[in-house]
């Protein structure tokens with residue numbers, strides 16, 4: 645699986661790597677049961693934000709500030 649193969653990422657630009665990292669973190673958070681809550685303040689991110697940005701790690705307020 646691509647996500648588990650670091651060697652396969654060598655050709656990726658930094659932006660794509662950052663996105664992959666966010667996806668991996670989100671998958672970890674799903675396993676932890678913390679997915680959907682802001683990584684910074686702990687507030688629920690809300691369905692709208694997750695639909696727009698499924699791998700967001702922080703709520704709108706934290707990402708803006």
Ligand SMILES: [Zn+2]
Pocket residue numbers: 682683684685686687702703704705706707
């Ligand atoms: Zn927050």
